[in-house]
Amino acid sequence: MKFSESLKKNHQFQFVYKNGISYANRYLIMYTKENGTDRNRIGISVSKKVGNSVVRHRVTRLVRESYRLQEAVFNSGLDIVIVARPSAASVGYKEIESSLLHLGKLHHIIKVCS
């Protein structure tokens, strides 16, 4: 991804959980925290409650693809953690993408289009 890297270590996730702010909707939960750089770092978490390995991989890919295609509209300099909820297992790409943009608006991190 052009403007972003991924969160890798558990302590990075824990830092965002403790210090960030969160909003949730039906399918996803989003935590954000400014990281002091000019790039975004994104982490996706899908627990075993969501489903088996195949389902978890599919949800992860849908969230990553949604973010990749909508990357340009997000503000920079943020650590973002997206947690999938169990209801996300049964929906398609369109629902995940609209859900992601909805959470972005709640966080006020969507760039205002001129």
Place this chain on the structure above:
RNA sequence: UAAGUAAGACAAAUGAUCGCGGCCGCGGGCCUGUCCCGCGGGUGAGGAAAGUCCGGGCUUCACAGGGCAGGAUGCCGGAUAACGUCCGGUGGAGGUGACUCCAAGGCCAGUGCAACAGAAAGAUACCGCCAGACAGAGAAUCUGGUAAGGGUGGAAAGGCAGCUUAAGAGACUACCGUCCGUCCGGUAACGGGCGGAGCCAUGUAAACCCCAUCCGAAGCAAGACCAAAACGAAAGCGACAGGCUUGCCCGGCCUGCUUUCAGGUGGGUCGCUGGACGCGGCUGGCAACAGCCGCGCUAGAUAGAUGAUCAUUCACGACAUAACCCGGCUUAUCGUUUUGCUUACAAU
């Protein structure tokens, strides 16, 4: 044609755009690293990748030899690196059949358990039958004989028929079964023949146990290497910086800098995929499998790569995502399809 049975094969397809992990090539960048960026090519999950139930390779540790404990397996022969797997047999069970299924050693080594029912469960007479006390006969009572019949039970002491008998009973006889001996066939499990014993005694070993065979432990987060840091050791360096030891000097100690060694955290590299490999053919073998020849190279990530959108077609897409690698087992699964065989029906 229908139903069945056995052994396999496949696991939606095609195109376009965007995107991701390895690999190769080219170009560019600078901090010249086997780094970063771009472009192109090629490649990228399964039949079970799953459960982690067995077995082996590999790695580290341990190890003179033997025994005990513990665990696993359990008809016979073979295959194999090995197995609890596979193949071929034997015995038993099911099916008209093709075929399928089987924890299939030992309760005369010892110990334990067997509810309820039933008269009685290592023994037994409740009903019944018969004889006697018993008389002309019957009933009742008592004594004795009896396991043919009844009833209970998973199981009642070989089965069935006959002979005998007061009534009965392997007490006796034939056949079948069992056990023992012997002969023949078979590598063996076992099968068959002949002769003998009237058959002294339940079930359970997926109860403890006995017998035979096998088993060192932990696992790729194994392990090997490179190495910031922190904590250390040694040597050297100012004609001598600071502090302590004294009032001063020498000497000693601590701090400083450099080098070497040790150390092994953050991190990195390897292990990491060419292998008991796949496909085809020939040879040996009933087969599992083995040998030889030819061709092929087919993921290697490290928070973890296969997705999204659009279009077309159809049977409208199940179960399920490698994580060191193999051989099996078990379980899940929308469906499509091939071949052999069996039974029934029809036609010739």
